[in-house]
Amino acid sequence: xxxxxxxxxxxxxxxxxxxxxxxxxxxxxxxxxxxxxxxxxxxxxxxxxxxxxxxxxxxxxxxxxxxxxxxxxxxxxxxxxxxxxxxxxxxxxxxxxxxxxxxxxxxxxxxxxxxxxxxxxxxxxxxxxxxxxxxxxxxxxxxxxxxxxxxxxxxxxxxxxxxxxxxxxxxxxxxxxxxxxxxxxxxxxxxxxxxxxxxxxxxxxxxxxxxxxxxxxxxxxxxxxxxxxxxxxxxxxxxxxxxxxxxxxxxxxxxxxxxxxxxxxxxxxxxxxxxxxxxxxxxxxxxxxxxxxxxxxxxxxxxxxxxxxxxxxxxxxxxxxxxxxxxxxxxxxxxxxxxxxxxxxxxxxxxxxxxxxxxxxxxxxxxxxxxxxxxxxxxxxxxxxxxxxxxxxxxxxxxxxxx
Numbered sequence: 001x002x003x004x005x006x007x008x009x010x011x012x013x014x015x016x017x018x019x020x021x022x023x024x025x026x027x028x029x030x031x032x033x034x035x036x037x038x039x040x041x042x043x044x045x046x047x048x049x050x051x052x053x054x055x056x057x058x059x060x061x062x063x064x065x066x067x068x069x070x071x072x073x074x075x076x077x078x079x080x081x082x083x084x085x086x087x088x089x090x091x092x093x094x095x096x097x098x099x100x101x102x103x104x105x106x107x108x109x110x111x112x113x114x115x116x117x118x119x120x121x122x123x124x125x126x127x128x129x130x131x132x133x134x135x136x137x138x139x140x141x142x143x144x145x146x147x148x149x150x151x152x153x154x155x156x157x158x159x160x161x162x163x164x165x166x167x168x169x170x171x172x173x174x175x176x177x178x179x180x181x182x183x184x185x186x187x188x189x190x191x192x193x194x195x196x197x198x199x200x201x202x203x204x205x206x207x208x209x210x211x212x213x214x215x216x217x218x219x220x221x222x223x224x225x226x227x228x229x230x231x232x233x234x235x236x237x238x239x240x241x242x243x244x245x246x247x248x249x250x251x252x253x254x255x256x257x258x259x260x261x262x263x264x265x266x267x268x269x270x271x272x273x274x275x276x277x278x279x280x281x282x283x284x285x286x287x288x289x290x291x292x293x294x295x296x297x298x299x300x301x302x303x304x305x306x307x308x309x310x311x312x313x314x315x316x317x318x319x320x321x322x323x324x325x326x327x328x329x330x331x332x333x334x335x336x337x338x339x340x341x342x343x344x345x346x347x348x349x350x351x352x353x354x355x356x357x358x359x360x361x362x363x364x365x366x367x368x369x370x371x372x373x374x375x376x377x378x379x380x381x382x383x384x385x386x387x388x389x390x391x392x393x394x395x396x397x398x399x400x401x402x403x
Contacts, residue, residue: 008032008047013086017045017093021298028052028165033096033298036081043081044097046158048090052165059090061164066092068136069159076127078147078157094157099150100293102209103143108290109347111212111240114247115282116348118273120146121206123154125273128202128266131159132195139163139193141201142182143208152286163193180221181214185257188225195265202269203233203254203262210236210243210251232257246276288348 008030012018019032023044034045052058066083082093102120106112112120124146128138138145138159145158184200186192208214215233218224233255237243254269256262263269 008089012037013045013089013091014084017043017082017091019045019047021302023298024294028161033295033302034093036093042096044094046092046094046161048092050088053085053088053090058164059085062090062092062161065136065159065161065164068134069131072127072130072134072136072159074127074130075153076123076125076155077130077159078155092161095155096295097147097149097153097155097157098295098299099148099289100295101144101290102146102148102154102205104290104293105148105288106143106209106212108292112209112348113346114210114244114280115277115285116287116346117206117209117247118277118282119285120148120154120209120287121202121273122270124156125202125266125270127156128195128198129268129270130266132198132265132267137163137193137195138198138201139187140179140182141198141205142179143205146205148287148289150289152288154287180218180225181216183225183228184259185228186259188229194259196259196262198266199254199263199269200256200259202266203251206254207233207236207251210247211239213239215255228257244276244280246279250276285348 006022008019009022009032010019013034016036016038018035018037020035021033023031023033025031027049029046029048032045032047034043035041036043048058048062052062063083066080069077070080078097079095080092081095084091124141128141131138136159138156140158140161141156145156147155147157149155182201182204184193184197187197204214216224216227216231218227233251235243235248236251237245237248250269250272253261253272254263263272
């Protein structure tokens with residue numbers, strides 16, 4: 001481990017969670033691939049920035065939100081396993097979703113057709129609805145916080161962290177920057193948020209999934225955020241012709257500036273989404289995980305260094321650093337222009353080689369599986385060949401019997 005780059009790499013929080021590789025770093029936290037010595041499994045550990053570790057208001061809210069989310073049960077929620085503080089390092093232990101984020105998938109393949117949008121947001125809205133009925137609000141619904149596993153599971157992460165940070169005595173411009181495009185008008189005006197605020201943010205995500213861009217533009221995060229106080233979100237079909245009116249209506253109602261005109265909560269929007277899918281007779285779909293992701297790169301880099309996800313707790317562990325050194329954020333390769341409107345096409349069935357920018361000589365290209373039509377033709381050929389062999393054998397046997 002190169003501890004000169006990040007002093008936390010190789011450290012074992014509470015002598016239980018060894019931090020093996022950095023997955024991503026944001027304005028208020030860093031996420032690590034980690035190994036749980038006690039249960040012998042890989043987990044994701046979110047380590048909060050050192051500025052928050054000394055704020056008693058943040059720590060109290062952080063503890064409350066972690067406990068509340070850990071009590072929720074839904075397949076669309078990233079499970080929370082543990083939380084704690086070790087040597088002034090506040091951390092949250094979560095389920096490791098092996099795959100990537102919805103943001104990374106958008107960068108790889110561009111806008112989604114309606115049936116893929118329904119498949120992506122159905123579990124997210126179910127998870128949000130479950131939290132809303134329990135009195136919890138996410139406050140930071142955006143593609144970066146929606147994860148897709150290699151098995152096609154879609155889950156939402158980071159419940160309650162924004163509230164904990166907002167109530168702390170520490171501010172972060174990067175937190176505002178990452179959230180400004182998805183904030184509801186009431187969050188911009190007063191920082192107040194309820195279930196309908198998450199509905200608004202989900203409507204913005206839906207617009208982006210359909211069009212490949214967010215509805216508002218601004219030179220600064222503040223300017224971007226304030227645009228929604230004056231302007232309505234346009235219909236997605238105004239950007240990408242061909243999107244059905246039923247889908248337009250979902251986005252327009254979810255992003256009404258007045259919260260009273262929106263869907264009530266995640267369950268309410270989910271019902272409307274599934275009703276529209278039935279009316280349009282949209283086919284079922286499994287959302288693919290991105291081929292390239294920060295999680296994959298971190299796991300691959302860790303293993304290439306000879307790292308193993310297993311191991312026993314060493315007798316002597318390095319002290320857990322109380323201050324996180326600044327390191328460049330993990331970057332993912334942008335392969336599409338988010339500002340360019342794309343036609344309504346389906347890039348979510350077959351991987352288009354043009355959507356992945358691989359350097360020459362890279363042997364990590366995905367291996368294409370044979371098509372169903374090709375397999376069917378192959379089996380038909382085998383059956384016909386077997387039938388011909390049986391017919392020939394029968395003819396020879398018949399001649400021998402007659403003679």
